[in-house]
Amino acid sequence: MTTNVNKALLLAALASVAAGAMAQDGDVARRVEDLMRRMTLEEKVGQLHQLSGRQMTGPGSEKFADKLADIRAGRVGSMLNVKGVAETREIQALALQSRLKIPLLFSLDVIHGYRTVFPVPLGEAASWDLDAIRESARVAAREAAASGIHWTFAPMVDIGRDPRWGRVMEGAGEDTYLGSQIAVARVQGFQGPKLGALDRVMATAKHFAGYGAAIAGRDYNAVDMSEQQLHEVYLPPFKAAADAGVATFMNAFNTLNGVPATASAVLQRDILKGQWGYRGFVVSDWASIKELVEHGHAADLSEAARQAIEAGSDMDMEGYAYSRHLAALVAGGKVKQSVLDDAVRRVLTKKFEMGLFDDPYRFSDAARERAVLADPSHARIARDVARKSLVLLKNEGQALPFAKDVGSLAVIGPLADARRDLEGGWIVQSDPQRVVSILDGIRGQVAPGMRLVVAKGCDVACTDTSGFAEAVAAAGRADAVLLVVGESWDMSGEAKSRADLGLPGRQAALFDALAATGKPVVVVILAGRPLVFNGVADRAAAILYAWFPGAQGGNAVADVLFGDYNPSGKLPMTFPRSVGQVPISYQQYRTGRPVVNAANVVYRSAYIDSPNTPRYAFGHGLSYTTFAYSDLVLSEPVMGQGDKVEVSFTLANTGRRAGEEVAQLYIRDRVSSIVRPLMELKGFRKLKLEPGERRTVRFVIDRDTLAFTDGKLRRVAEPGEFDLMIGSASDAIRLRGTLTLRD
Numbered sequence: 001m002t003t004n005v006n007k008a009l010l011l012a013a014l015a016s017v018a019a020g021a022m023a024q025d026g027d028v029a030r031r032v033e034d035l036m037r038r039m040t041l042e043e044k045v046g047q048l049h050q051l052s053g054r055q056m057t058g059p060g061s062e063k064f065a066d067k068l069a070d071i072r073a074g075r076v077g078s079m080l081n082v083k084g085v086a087e088t089r090e091i092q093a094l095a096l097q098s099r100l101k102i103p104l105l106f107s108l109d110v111i112h113g114y115r116t117v118f119p120v121p122l123g124e125a126a127s128w129d130l131d132a133i134r135e136s137a138r139v140a141a142r143e144a145a146a147s148g149i150h151w152t153f154a155p156m157v158d159i160g161r162d163p164r165w166g167r168v169m170e171g172a173g174e175d176t177y178l179g180s181q182i183a184v185a186r187v188q189g190f191q192g193p194k195l196g197a198l199d200r201v202m203a204t205a206k207h208f209a210g211y212g213a214a215i216a217g218r219d220y221n222a223v224d225m226s227e228q229q230l231h232e233v234y235l236p237p238f239k240a241a242a243d244a245g246v247a248t249f250m251n252a253f254n255t256l257n258g259v260p261a262t263a264s265a266v267l268q269r270d271i272l273k274g275q276w277g278y279r280g281f282v283v284s285d286w287a288s289i290k291e292l293v294e295h296g297h298a299a300d301l302s303e304a305a306r307q308a309i310e311a312g313s314d315m316d317m318e319g320y321a322y323s324r325h326l327a328a329l330v331a332g333g334k335v336k337q338s339v340l341d342d343a344v345r346r347v348l349t350k351k352f353e354m355g356l357f358d359d360p361y362r363f364s365d366a367a368r369e370r371a372v373l374a375d376p377s378h379a380r381i382a383r384d385v386a387r388k389s390l391v392l393l394k395n396e397g398q399a400l401p402f403a404k405d406v407g408s409l410a411v412i413g414p415l416a417d418a419r420r421d422l423e424g425g426w427i428v429q430s431d432p433q434r435v436v437s438i439l440d441g442i443r444g445q446v447a448p449g450m451r452l453v454v455a456k457g458c459d460v461a462c463t464d465t466s467g468f469a470e471a472v473a474a475a476g477r478a479d480a481v482l483l484v485v486g487e488s489w490d491m492s493g494e495a496k497s498r499a500d501l502g503l504p505g506r507q508a509a510l511f512d513a514l515a516a517t518g519k520p521v522v523v524v525i526l527a528g529r530p531l532v533f534n535g536v537a538d539r540a541a542a543i544l545y546a547w548f549p550g551a552q553g554g555n556a557v558a559d560v561l562f563g564d565y566n567p568s569g570k571l572p573m574t575f576p577r578s579v580g581q582v583p584i585s586y587q588q589y590r591t592g593r594p595v596v597n598a599a600n601v602v603y604r605s606a607y608i609d610s611p612n613t614p615r616y617a618f619g620h621g622l623s624y625t626t627f628a629y630s631d632l633v634l635s636e637p638v639m640g641q642g643d644k645v646e647v648s649f650t651l652a653n654t655g656r657r658a659g660e661e662v663a664q665l666y667i668r669d670r671v672s673s674i675v676r677p678l679m680e681l682k683g684f685r686k687l688k689l690e691p692g693e694r695r696t697v698r699f700v701i702d703r704d705t706l707a708f709t710d711g712k713l714r715r716v717a718e719p720g721e722f723d724l725m726i727g728s729a730s731d732a733i734r735l736r737g738t739l740t741l742r743d
């Protein structure tokens with residue numbers, strides 16, 4: 001048997017060399033079937049079992065004896081958290097001792113960089129720069145792939161409208177259109193044009209589905225929403241990722257309308273594999289199959305395994321439900337053989353497409369790992385992406401940029417010299433030595449002779465104010481004052497829900513103490529989510545929102561502070577005034593009682609103690625220059641269902657610096673069978689303009705631009721009038737037009 005297998009592998013390898021390419025589709029299908037015919041029930045189940053392992057080789061590996069034996073016996077299909085050429089080679093060698101020598105897939109959460117840490121995904125989304133986002137994913141893939149990794153658990157494409165939910169940090173924000181575009185860019189960046197390239201990895205669209213809408217913003221909590229909302233708002237980024245060829249999907253921890261997503265045949269079989277014709281495989285989230293018992297949806301682990309496999313969850317991540325029960329379920333006729341086979345076929349197909357049967361070690365090359373991880377271009381790219389992710393929220397009296405020859409600068413705050421916090425969560429293989437703090441970045445920029453006065457003031461979560469006096473004195477001695485505050489890296493991310501969105505600890509009081517000196521205070525805020533900071537918003541001279549900007553964050557922030565880079569980021573999430581306003585999105589729905597006059601809100605859809613408007617709107621972000629919008633032209637005022645209309649306008653840089661603007665197109669469907677939001681993003685362009693430069697910008701509107709999901713879940717574009725709005729933010733509309741869709 002083994003000889004035959006070797007012969008088959010050899011022939012296939014020769015064929016692929018002869019073809020000069022990785023295996024072709026038909027070829028893969030034939031090889032998968034050939035292998036499947038030779039697999040036992042246990043070996044098939046093994047392909048669906050994913051284990052986590054860290055430092056399983058070398059000294060101390062005895063404690064992993066059972067896991068290592070399972071790998072050798074072909075009872076494991078994939079590993080997560082094994083990384084680096086040395087370790088992946090060693091573990092792969094064990095898998096190749098198994099009867100059929102089926103290679104393992106090595107997977108890892110490469111979320112925003114592997115060795116080179118990029119801004120957290122929400123920060124990258126604030127760049128609205130699809131090329132930059134694609135490039136970030138490409139570099140992450142290149143480094144990970146050079147270190148033996150085949151597969152990343154990214155991008156997270158969950159829509160997030162509730163900043164209490166800490167995982168908004170990992171996504172692209174609140175908007176379905178922007179989120180779908182970014183999902184595609186990330187998939188392209190991670191995977192490249194075709195699976196199997198040595199500098200790319202397989203991507204994962206996660207978490208399918210609805211995870212971002214956890215009740216009360218509490219991670220892992222239940223989700224309950226109308227099917228129309230699900231299809232209209234939450235599913236499109238997943239569909240976009242599937243259409244872009246994402247290799248895998250990950251299901252989700254949450255229940256959706258009462259059914260755990262992991263056990264949802266509607267999501268995984270009907271929608272994903274049925275309607276969307278998806279051919280990749282679905283991995284569960286960490287132990288989410290086992291958690292079907294905890295949810296009260298399955299009585300025991302065996303029942304959980306049956307529900308999950310039947311619902312279309314192909315691979316069990318660390319749940320041990322398939323490894324313990326699936327063979328018996330199939331042997332006992334409780335799960336159909338064809339259901340098991342379909343899952344196994346999907347997993348094997350990816351292994352063939354990645355070229356692992358031709359060379360199981362092809363991603364584990366020590367020389368390549370050394371060279372790629374030392375590539376200096378990666379830091380330059382990370383700096384560029386980080387600069388683009390920064391959002392200038394406020395800049396009164398042009399407090400920024402600082403003059404490079406400002407005599408003295410006070411740099412204050414708990415995060416001014418932070419390194420680890422700049423990286424944010426999901427750091428897998430970073431090198432702390434490479435992180436540039438904001439203070440480092442500033443030191444690298446200022447003119448010789450400039451005096452820096454540094455004072456911490458307090459810690460991120462401090463409860464006392466004993467350091468304030470020193471900070472106030474430092475501010476008093478300086479010509480300009482910079483305060484760096486925000487969250488520490490571990491306050492946003494998975495399991496980091498917050499009920500209070502304020503600056504942690506006494507940081508707001510530190511700002512108050514500095515503001516009381518009467519000196520203009522420029523504030524940089526680090527965070528993985530929109531925070532609430534009304535005092536700072538009211539009284540700071542300027543605010544730069546830096547998210548967690550990654551290893552080059554300090555340089556990027558300094559580039560903006562001193563004007564070497566003109567900020568161009570725009571908010572991908574609405575910033576509320578208070579926690580009481582969340583969940584919140586610019587996509588407010590119309591009501592029968594809209595607020596028409598802010599002075600009179602009685603019996604109107606309003607708060608008695610807060611305006612409805614956010615602190616900073618979706619799409620907001622300032623520049624050091626100014627842009628003018630003019631001359632809106634529609635190629636036709638009326639269109640039929642099959643027509644396209646071009647909307648064009650002139651964008652001019654009316655300031656004195658070169659700068660980039662993100663021009664945004666919104667629509668509003670005036671009358672429809674399902675009430676539509678007051679505005680919906682339908683297009684954007686990021687353009688760089690020199691001072692005085694004017695450019696014609698064009699958007700094309702077709703049926704799809706005007707369509708929505710109706711009450712029967714059909715995509716329809718209903719005849720009638722549509723408002724077109726073009727501007728620099730959802731609350732800064734500069735041009736308006738009307739378009740009519742005919743029957």
Ligand code: BGC
Pocket residue numbers: 080109153206285286494
């Ligand atoms: C997260 C996933 C992640 C997985 C593996 C889970 O807790 O929800 O997003 O990919 O762990 O680390």
